[in-house]
Amino acid sequence: MPMTFDQATVDSTGAFLVHELERLDQTLNLPLTSQTWSRDIELREDVSIADExxxxxxxxxxxxxxxxxxxxxxxxxxxxxxxxxxxxxxxxxxPLELWGMELGWTVVELAAAAQVGRPIDTQKYDGMQLKWNMDTDEQVYIGDAVKGAKGLLNLSQVTPTNATKTWATSTPDEIRASINQVLSNAWVRSAYSKVPEDLLIPPEQYSFLASTIVSSAGNQSLLTYLETNTIAFHQNGKPLNIRPVKWAIGRGVANADRMVAYTNDKKFVRFPMVPLQSVPIQYRGIYQLVTYYGKLGAVEPVYPETLNYMDGI
Structure with a gap:
């Protein structure tokens, strides 16, 4: 019979007392999270850990x-x-800010967790990666108030405009007009050199577009219709890339929902990052410690005139 431990003794290692008539699902159910930063911005990869x-x-x-x-x-x-x-x-x-986290466990915890097939070192590494991606997600979209950094949704170089009414109270034509307006404003600001190719909106508005039918035959959603019926499609030759992002909720003036039009290309906007690195594992008594570190910058709006915000959608 394999050795088991009760929950009060070694809960942190992932080893539990399993009863004879208990069927334990061995799947590791990690916290439910969503990070979309890698979808919405390109990285500036020439920075190194030595750069400040x-x-x-x-x-x-x-x-x-x-x-x-x-x-x-x-x-x-x-x-x-x-x-x-x-x-x-x-x-x-x-500034490129240094990010770091130390992972540690005892050899006893490591042995106990490994025996039940849930190595504590792997679990802690997964948790650290989750925190790194969550922090990066926030840094990309809204920056950091303590560090004074701005993100894709709150750049100080971009002055937001206000929608005439919310999308929930608008007709499909009025919604199309508001999107064309935010695209046109960026087009004008860039001296008619670039129409944005991407549009980020809150999830609720995205769901509204996807569920609203515009065709009398009932075979086309408003979301699909808008991808090819704005100035972005006719000017850029490809559908407008409309995507939901949770950070846009309440991001506008007076906590209004915000829409951002931009082009996801490192020529116009990018995010500097130094990927995670680690030092060799250290031994202190029965403890094993390993430190991971990387650097997160701030969103670089190389051409801020190619971005535009609209609040109150």
């Missing part, structure tokens, strides 16, 4: 025309004063 800052530059050109300063650069064969070009390069930097 991540930065980028934006270049601005200035050129005066001749003879009209606001016109073209006309010259003639006898010109002696020819206008030149001015270049200004501005640097923007964000």
């Amino acid at each position: 800052m991540s930065s980028f530059t934006n270049t601005t050109f200035a050129a005066a025309g001749t003879p009209n300063a606001n016109g073209k650069n006309w010259i003639n064969q006898l010109s002696t004063a020819i206008a030149g070009l001015n270049v200004d390069i501005a640097k923007t930097g964000f």
